[in-house]
Amino acid sequence: MLKKHYFAALFAFMLLILSACGNTQTKEADAKTKKAEPKAAPTEMILATTTSTQDSGLLDFLIPMFEKENNVKVKTIAVGTGQALEMGTKGEADVLLVHAPAAEKAVVDAGDAINYKRVMYNDFVLVGPKENPSGVSGNDIQAAFKKLAETKSIFVSRGDDSGTDKKEKGIWTLLNIKPAGDWYVSTGQGMGQTLQVAAEKKGYVLTDRATWLAQSKNLSDMQIVVEGGKDLMNIYHVMQVNPEKHDKINSKDAKKFVEFMIDPKTQDVIENFGKKEYGQSLFIKYTE
Template sequence: MRKNRLLTILFAFMLLVLAACGNSDTKDTSAAKEKKEAPKPEPTEMILATTTSTQDSGLLDVILPIFEKENNVKVKTIAVGTGQALEMGTKGEADALLTHAPASEKAVVDAGDAINYKRVMYNDFVLVGPTENPAGVSGSDIKAAFQKISESKAVFVSRGDDSGTHKKELGIWTAANLKPEGEWYVSTGQGMGQTLQVAAEKKGYVLTDRATWLAQQKNMPDLKIVVEGGNDLMNIYHVMQVNPEKHNMVNGKDAEKFVEFMVKPETQKVIEEFGKKEYGQSLFVSYTE
């Protein structure tokens, strides 16, 4: 009798243990399921106004997905000329700016429309022209090259869009005491990629950033670099955020994150490596302060 009672107690105890384990497993499973099914926060949105060269070169396709994933941000890119990008900043129509016209950028910063202004990278400008090179330009003296093109009335294709490249081109004409005008001087009002296409079609000369040229040259076998390497052909890019205190509708929080992302060592390494495998050289060189 005593033995049967003991067996009954042991059996009841085992049932309690099994029930407790079952409840624990159920709780653990439910907790894991609840954790797994927890909705991911919707990404915030940030507007980046930038020059067409960062898009045409393919750089943005590499770095923006990294930033978006790290910060749960969806970036809307507006690739225009630097002048237009900076104007968007002065109107509070963008959150962050990535451009390459230092003098114009400084004016925007000095006016208080942009803050957190940092140097990011550089490459250089090159003069590209038809393989037959009708103006006979060469070497590294870009002002002398413009002089020869003007004298020979060889076709010159300008972006004409107030971009950083266009500003640089106009500065060279001014430094050479020249005023380009006439049928030989063609203004496209378009981005760098499209302007290169026009130059290829018209067999004309064109000033371009090296990154866009390297990315596009395979489509333009009748064009080649004819002038490069001059000290006055450096092309410096800066990043900045639009001032949220002056423009209260901008996304200052994510814009600040983007500026810091662009200058951190990991991103700088990505920039430095971009293009090496495909083109045998970096399309941009890291250049932080």
């Protein structure tokens, strides 16, 4: 009788071992199958943004983060804010990152953009040759522009309907001055290139601080001459292009990008970008 129970117990034990081995083999097989399954191809999203986010190097940090987290391939088109907003109204981009609040509001009010969020800010500064022949200084940008016009000091404008260009033109309008003549040079180019032209011509130029800091190592004969005015704040917003008006928009990833830009982790990256290299942040986080 004992012998019979012994063999029964032994048989049950062997079945248990075989079952365990089978489960292990099944798990290993499942793991191999999952490992062998190809990763889904990344989706594609078009970001239209201003040249300052590109020239400053910020996007070189942020875009790879977003792509990795969301399995998205981002095509970045860096143009002036006016052109970026126009791409949005035509449905030629999925998401916009720009810095001209008045022009942005018009696009949002027209229903061409949704999910409009404030992301970050820095400020505009007036840069000029170190010898500063016009003698402009301080924080009054209107007084500086007026003196530049009176002395016909070389002024280099982007002339590309960008956020910076809109800011510059707005200052001239407030002063009721229409700059023209040999002293006023329009490049029709981005901020980095316009700074280079200003350096070559020993002229003055309005720029965002981030691009100036990123490019200043190549502009040793230039310096900031006017900064700190309350009217020089430079605010950046992100927004989705409205899929209800443009049916080919990748609204799913555009929404993810907006959420990514205002996420606290991303905001910390923005706040710390440039601190080590330049001793100050190129952009300050500014979420709503």
